[in-house]
Amino acid sequence: MPRPATPAAEDCLKTVYAAGEWSDEKITLSKLAQALGVSPSTASEAVRKLTDAGLLRHERYGGVELTEAGRLQALGVVRRHRLIETFLVADLGYSWDEVHEEAEVLEHAVSDRMLDRLDRRLGHPERDPHGDPIPRPDGTVPRPGAHSLADLPEGAAGSVARISDADPEVLRYFADLGIGLDLHVRVVKRREFAGTTVVRLGEGPGGREVDLGDPAVAAVWVLPAAR
Amino acid sequence: MPRPATPAAEDCLKTVYAAGEWSDEKITLSKLAQALGVSPSTASEAVRKLTDAGLLRHERYGGVELTEAGRLQALGVVRRHRLIETFLVADLGYSWDEVHEEAEVLEHAVSDRMLDRLDRRLGHPERDPHGDPIPRPDGTVPRPGAHSLADLPEGAAGSVARISDADPEVLRYFADLGIGLDLHVRVVKRREFAGTTVVRLGEGPGGREVDLGDPAVAAVWVLPAAR
């Protein structure tokens, strides 16, 4: 996992990777610009440079995707980000809605040596506090076969494998509801017209039912229970 | 301890502070440039900007020193640097010659929140792995009354309070010799003509004597034994 030159480039690769992680559409320039918090012109320039460097593939007026070399570098950044998040929660007592910002900065600052030490100290974790898989140093990625709760039929159940960290507020909301990794959940009833879903949390008599709105449902990924 | 805008500015303030920490001469531009690893023209420009910002004091063709505001910001950077070094050694198993580089980068990346957590986790340490005092959040600095071994008369003894971290090689050398913080040392004999000093390490019958060259002697700071 070689390192790209600059933080801006790392952020760009990381964002393109993230866009393709849970779906496989090429990201558009405007979405990229928005995700990076820069103007479209800046994003366009950055993409041009990374394309010239052989890290991105991009046809004029088309979507952006990673080359194999770009994917490797992106995986490095993502690995750093997620290991740091894991460390912040496990060792420094951060809550899961606080870690993202901090990791966003630190991912550009930690050396390979430090990353190794963190990894060892944490026992080579396979997922970060939100359940996102931590890429391995060799470029492979642990892939639990999780599905978004939004895609599961009524009656389906499983354990929470991932919660999208896109919005810290949502994370705090889930924390309040007691929703966390490995919690058992079941889709009880969909009310499409109302945009909500009734979800049963926990197994057995201790379980509770909550009404989740569509955005919240889409943020929860579940590993279907073996049956 | 407010934060200056950029890493380059932080490094500049930190270096000016470091120059005045163990002596009180103003640093010259050329030394500053050398310490920062930039050309004199770059250093000159940086100093001009920080002077305009009210953080440095500088008369044309004269030395550079911190204003009160500059000192506060410098203390912030130094605090971050030294707490990080302490953390790397205490929690991640770094040896004391490895930490400087890493902290050099991380000091610009850690947030106040993370610094607080580190500080708490480490038990609010007062000195870093080399014995350098860690400035407190309020801007005060713990000041052990240490002297360079080079300034002590023959026969004087005390405990090692600080070892200059200017040169990692020297640190590794000391580690090999078993010289570390709080070790009891005594100046046995000076051989000025030869540029060496005989130093007794440890108290009682278990003590050993070693011959240290001038640079090594100057790097060791001692808290004189109360008598």
Add this chain to the structure above:
DNA sequence: AAACGCTTTTCGGTCCACCGAAAACTCCTC
């Protein structure tokens, strides 16, 4: 097929950190 709206690209332009060369200055020596 012309026109519209949207996205993408290009085009100046800014700011920061850096450099080397040349000019300005200090200070020491003779």
Add this chain to the structure above:
DNA sequence: GAGGAGTTTTCGGTGGACCGAAAAGCGTTT
């Protein structure tokens, strides 16, 4: 007190990351 060595400053210039405005291209609609 005139030179000269060394330091400091100024000056012009580079590359990176950013911006807004304007041009170019795409897809769709009329």
